[in-house]
Amino acid sequence: MKKREFLSALAAGAAASSTPALAQPASIPEMKLKIASNYPASSLFSRVQQQFTDEITRNTQGKVTFEWFYGGVLLKAGDVYPGLARGAVDLGFTVPAAFNPREFPIAGVTLPFVTESPYAGCMAFKEWYNSTPDAQKEFQRNNVHMLLTLSTSENVLWSMKKVNTAADLKGMRIRTLLGPGDALQALGATAVTVPYTDAIDLLSRGGVDAISTTPFEQGVKDGLAEMTNFLSTGGRMGIFATVITSINLDKWKSFPKPLQDIFTTAADNALAWYIKAQDEETDECVDILLKSKRVQIAPLDPAEEKRWRESTQEVIFKKYAEAVKRVGGNAEALTKSFNALVAKYEAQRKYVTGIDRYLAKKARS
Numbered sequence: 001m002k003k004r005e006f007l008s009a010l011a012a013g014a015a016a017s018s019t020p021a022l023a024q025p026a027s028i029p030e031m032k033l034k035i036a037s038n039y040p041a042s043s044l045f046s047r048v049q050q051q052f053t054d055e056i057t058r059n060t061q062g063k064v065t066f067e068w069f070y071g072g073v074l075l076k077a078g079d080v081y082p083g084l085a086r087g088a089v090d091l092g093f094t095v096p097a098a099f100n101p102r103e104f105p106i107a108g109v110t111l112p113f114v115t116e117s118p119y120a121g122c123m124a125f126k127e128w129y130n131s132t133p134d135a136q137k138e139f140q141r142n143n144v145h146m147l148l149t150l151s152t153s154e155n156v157l158w159s160m161k162k163v164n165t166a167a168d169l170k171g172m173r174i175r176t177l178l179g180p181g182d183a184l185q186a187l188g189a190t191a192v193t194v195p196y197t198d199a200i201d202l203l204s205r206g207g208v209d210a211i212s213t214t215p216f217e218q219g220v221k222d223g224l225a226e227m228t229n230f231l232s233t234g235g236r237m238g239i240f241a242t243v244i245t246s247i248n249l250d251k252w253k254s255f256p257k258p259l260q261d262i263f264t265t266a267a268d269n270a271l272a273w274y275i276k277a278q279d280e281e282t283d284e285c286v287d288i289l290l291k292s293k294r295v296q297i298a299p300l301d302p303a304e305e306k307r308w309r310e311s312t313q314e315v316i317f318k319k320y321a322e323a324v325k326r327v328g329g330n331a332e333a334l335t336k337s338f339n340a341l342v343a344k345y346e347a348q349r350k351y352v353t354g355i356d357r358y359l360a361k362k363a364r365s
Helices: 002-019 044-059 077-086 118-130 133-141 176-187 196-204 218-220 250-253 257-290 302-325 331-346 354-364
Strands: 031-037 064-069 092-095 144-151 155-161 173-175 190-192 231-232 242-248
Touching: 031 044, 031 077, 044 064, 044 144, 044 218, 044 242, 044 257, 077 092, 077 144, 077 242, 118 133, 118 144, 118 218, 118 242, 118 257, 118 331, 133 144, 144 250, 144 257, 173 196, 176 190, 176 302, 218 354, 242 250, 257 354, 302 331
Parallel strands: 031 064, 031 092, 173 190
Antiparallel strands: 092 242, 144 242, 155 231
């Protein structure tokens, strides 16, 4: 897909999401649905969900509204999906593969070093899920129906000391989860597996030396540039997780088909909005970094990045394979099909990471 075609598709999605409320069958009942997340209301992920729910409310003529519980106020990160399954809330969004790995091992297919493109990650995961029965069964087994998939942007490393090589990682306490955690531990770091919001508090108290497994723009917006001394690519691990919005399966089955269609269309439009907004937010964060008086950008040498990738790939895949084997999954087949879709979508649209944009802009100034 050429850039012009991609932008046209985004415009079409935006137009669809902004159409006036449509007359709906009387079968759609009035309801207020609870939605919970561990992300703060200001995060880009939360703003995407707001786009999603606003469209639903608009296109049901106000019959369906939502009550929000952000920032783990109602359910902490590890409780969002279990709470969703038992009906404590109606919708939830977080990373189940990170916070509920025993229940959602297959969903952890978004492994490091596969792609740096959020667009490719989002689109690939959506198509992969829709064409992978094992993935669908995993969500059904946990009594949830998946609606919206948002890949994180690229992983980076915010640290108190400069990291030039893997040797610099030895002994460092780094907040990290999922595949990046497996990789950094293999390289000598100590992984501290706590939710992101807890990590910021730990960093301020000296409980961790660095924060990783955090999207580039999220760290910038949350002020990590003024809390740490260095920012690096972290070995160019790329995207590392998929933030997934799901609805309680029993609730979903109770919806009439027209209402299900409204939810599905709103999710598709929200995904298109996210792709555009994420790109714009990356540019905005680059400008913020250029004004920072503290953090220094410390990109790794490409040869060192290659060493990180080659020396950790086996560890990362083995961990995923062991997890999916418990539920009868074939890790090789699952990753092969996902990675092929990633390559397909990478070819459609070029993505430049935040740090690369920063370096290019700084060189021009």
